[in-house]
Amino acid sequence: xxxxxxxxxxxxxxxxxxxxxxxxxxxxxxxxxxxxxxxxxxxxxxxxxxxxxxxxxxxxxxxxxxxxxxxxxxxxxxxxxxxxxxxxxxxxxxxxxxxxxxxxxxxxxxxxxxxxxxxxxxxxxxxxxxxxxxxxxxxxxxxxxxxxxxxxxxxxxxxxxxxxxxxxxxxxxxxxxxxxxxxxxxxxxxxxxxxxxxxxxxxxxxxxxxxxxxxxxxxxxxxxxxxxxxxxxxxxxxxxxxxxxxxxxxxxxxxxxxxxxxxxxxxxxxxxxxxxxxxxxxxxxxxxxxxxxxxxxxxxxxxxxxxxxxxxxxxxxxxxxxxxxx
Amino acid sequence: xxxxxxxxxxxxxxxxxxxxxxxxxxxxxxxxxxxxxxxxxxxxxxxxxxxxxxxxxxxxxxxxxxxxxxxxxxxxxxxxxxxxxxxxxxxxxxxxxxxxxxxxxxxxxxxxxxxxxxxxxxxxxxxxxxxxxxxxxxxxxxxxxxxxxxxxxxxxxxxxxxxxxxxxxxxxxxxxxxxxxxxxxxxxxxxxxxxxxxxxxxxxxxxxxxxxxxxxxxxxxxxxxxxxxxxxxxxxxxxxxxxxxxxxxxxxxxxxxxxxxxxxxxxxxxxxx
Numbered sequence: 001x002x003x004x005x006x007x008x009x010x011x012x013x014x015x016x017x018x019x020x021x022x023x024x025x026x027x028x029x030x031x032x033x034x035x036x037x038x039x040x041x042x043x044x045x046x047x048x049x050x051x052x053x054x055x056x057x058x059x060x061x062x063x064x065x066x067x068x069x070x071x072x073x074x075x076x077x078x079x080x081x082x083x084x085x086x087x088x089x090x091x092x093x094x095x096x097x098x099x100x101x102x103x104x105x106x107x108x109x110x111x112x113x114x115x116x117x118x119x120x121x122x123x124x125x126x127x128x129x130x131x132x133x134x135x136x137x138x139x140x141x142x143x144x145x146x147x148x149x150x151x152x153x154x155x156x157x158x159x160x161x162x163x164x165x166x167x168x169x170x171x172x173x174x175x176x177x178x179x180x181x182x183x184x185x186x187x188x189x190x191x192x193x194x195x196x197x198x199x200x201x202x203x204x205x206x207x208x209x210x211x212x213x214x215x216x217x218x219x220x221x222x223x224x225x226x227x228x229x230x231x232x233x234x235x236x237x238x239x240x241x242x243x244x245x246x247x248x249x250x251x252x253x254x255x256x257x258x259x260x261x262x263x264x265x266x267x268x269x270x271x272x273x274x275x276x277x278x279x280x281x282x283x284x285x286x287x288x289x290x291x292x293x294x295x296x297x298x299x300x301x302x303x304x305x306x307x308x309x310x311x312x313x314x315x316x317x318x319x320x321x322x323x324x325x326x
Numbered sequence: 327x328x329x330x331x332x333x334x335x336x337x338x339x340x341x342x343x344x345x346x347x348x349x350x351x352x353x354x355x356x357x358x359x360x361x362x363x364x365x366x367x368x369x370x371x372x373x374x375x376x377x378x379x380x381x382x383x384x385x386x387x388x389x390x391x392x393x394x395x396x397x398x399x400x401x402x403x404x405x406x407x408x409x410x411x412x413x414x415x416x417x418x419x420x421x422x423x424x425x426x427x428x429x430x431x432x433x434x435x436x437x438x439x440x441x442x443x444x445x446x447x448x449x450x451x452x453x454x455x456x457x458x459x460x461x462x463x464x465x466x467x468x469x470x471x472x473x474x475x476x477x478x479x480x481x482x483x484x485x486x487x488x489x490x491x492x493x494x495x496x497x498x499x500x501x502x503x504x505x506x507x508x509x510x511x512x513x514x515x516x517x518x519x520x521x522x523x524x525x526x527x528x529x530x531x532x533x534x535x536x537x538x539x540x541x542x543x544x545x546x547x548x549x550x551x552x553x554x555x556x557x558x559x560x561x562x563x564x565x566x567x568x569x570x571x572x573x574x575x576x577x578x579x580x581x582x583x584x585x586x587x588x589x590x591x592x593x594x595x596x597x598x599x
Binding site: 170 | 486487488490491492493494495496497498501505506509510
């Protein structure tokens with residue numbers, strides 16, 4: 001996992017510049033993704049998942065900026081690459097699919113052309129050849145009648161179909177890493193399952209590693225071998241997916257798992273109310289001292305308010321950032 | 327489908343003027359410059375000289391037809407220059423922002439503060455009168471509306487999903503502007519361009535009328551009007567027909583622009599529905 005890691009993120013810090021002060025929106029986030037591996041990042045809205053992904057492809061915009069740490073992609077530091085170099089990686093070696101399939105396609109361009117543009121852009125293909133390969137790309141994401149569909153405009157497609165097109169675009173150049181930022185949030189549940197299956201199938205077929213970002217624990221458990229749980233800009237727990245659900249170590253993870261609605265079992269036991277984690281995620285400018293979760297934590301003691309916990313290895317593998325883990 | 331009256335009328339008028347300009351050598355009865363004959367001077371309209379003759383005995387019908395060529399050339403070319411300048415400046419300013427945006431905004435405000443005809447007059451006074459100088463003068467002075475419009479549209483498009491997506495997929499800035507933003511802001515720019523074309527035709531006539539545009543022997547509507555103003559009481563047809571030609575062209579272009587806006591602008595489409 002260390003030697004041949006595809007992507008290594010080492011103590012990444014993302015600063016938010018606000019009123020002359022730099023607030024660490026994301027702090028000391030470290031993880032690795034091996035070639036072909038799938039890592040999930042879960043957490044509430046505003047916990048820093050998406051900006052972490054943006055940092056990986058060098059697209060943080062003011063007032064956000066990388067404040068420290070290293071990002072190694074295939075052994076090469078990419079956090080300070082010049083824009084022209086970074087552009088060669090984007091969409092080509094590191095690709096991305098997004099939450100909003102409704103707006104992520106250019107409404108005035110046929111979808112075949114939008115796929116073809118990736119071949120022209122990154123592989124120097126001629127338009128003629130690229131348009132031909134676009135049909136294959138569309139077929140690979142199981143869009144029916146791809147040779148006719150390439151001429152369709154985005155408004156002629158359903159949300160699920162559009163997300164398939166986005167996947168075809170993102171995977172057109174056989175990237176090494178796919179960043180999937182809430183890829184199914186805007187879709188309805190049956191389509192969700194198809195899209196996830198498609199991502200899994202294509203990434204397996206092409207050997208693409210996936211960083212799956214979601215607030216949906218179930219989805220992450222389904223898709224990913226390993227899971228990182230983020231809270232308020234920190235990676236609080238990082239373990240194998242099953243472990244996280246069977247025996248969550250961090251109080252925040254326990255809270256998340258406990259707040260999952262379960263059909264059947266719990267309902268039978270007479271638990272009709274969903275568990276919740278009291279309180280809200282603090283604003284970036286008002287992170288508490290010590291452990292960032294301490295104001296909402298039920299296991300809080302004095303040390304939690306005073307000392308920021310370090311990442312601690314867990315006995316059965318994985319890392320946790322809590323004074324009272326276990 | 328509802329008949330779009332203004333589009334239809336405007337399109338017809340404009341098409342008529344274009345046809346007149348294109349077919350002028352075949353439709354004209356005489357050479358517009360050379361066939362002066364003082365024996366025929368200031369004849370009222372009749373079966374031989376449909377629009378009458380001017381002070382030098384030239385056939386006004388032929389001169390008006392040939393005048394369409396000059397007016398349309400000036401209108402189309404100068405507005406194209408304006409549109410290209412306006413789109414390049416506005417799109418890049420909206421997209422990149424920062425100091426470049428400030429510079430472009432300052433320039434635009436400067437252009438808006440000085441009436442474009444006055445600006446064009448100044449440029450014409452420096453350059454010598456003639457078609458090329460006219461194209462330069464009118465092409466450099468009326469891009470501010472296009473610029474404002476493309477900047478504003480770019481700002482609102484910039485944050486949209488597909489523009490962001492293109493960025494994440496490794497598109498360069500210029501490619502994003504050309505393939506993602508430009509096609510999506512083209513509608514209103516075409517509308518402004520059409521209206522601007524009418525303005526340019528009018529500006530050409532004004533400059534020629536003032537003697538700073540097309541040199542007299544060439545049949546420009548403006549200079550024809552200028553020549554005819556002394557005879558307006560004694561031989562009104564000399565000024566009426568070039569005036570009507572200007573009126574038809576500008577009216578046609580304005581109606582066409584309005585009609586195009588109804589089709590291309592989603593907001594006015596929504597209002598009507």
